[in-house]
Amino acid sequence: MNVTEKAAYLKGLAEGLAIDSSTPEGKLLLTMVDVMGEMADTIAEMSEMIDDLNDVVDELDEDLGELEADYYAFDEDMDEEDEEDFDGGALYEVTCANCGDKIYLDDENLKEGSIECPSCGKTLEFSYDESDDFDEDDNEAETEE
């Protein structure tokens, strides 16, 4: 018996006992039976809502799982060069004159003016335009004092 059925059973009992609602005790008992019936209805409604919410949460959880799977699949697809591109900020791409591999340079490499190709080991020299604004602030700080 669930709570709704128990409340209905209680109401039946009260009616069977022919409780006299004109007495204070009878009025109290009948009111209690009424209130319990309403509470049972409310609890039943809430149980239904919770079931529905659980279904929604399950669906959201599944959808999120799919999104996560897609996202991490995408993340793994990115090769190292892409990752460097994403978190490196000022990266410059040069092509090795010896082996044709692409090499990514950061600020330090640019200041040094040369880099050893990670693929073939040949030292590559390069120059860059000083007016590039990526380290203009550094240059100003050095010359102002």
Ligand SMILES: [Zn+2]
């Ligand atoms: Zn090379």
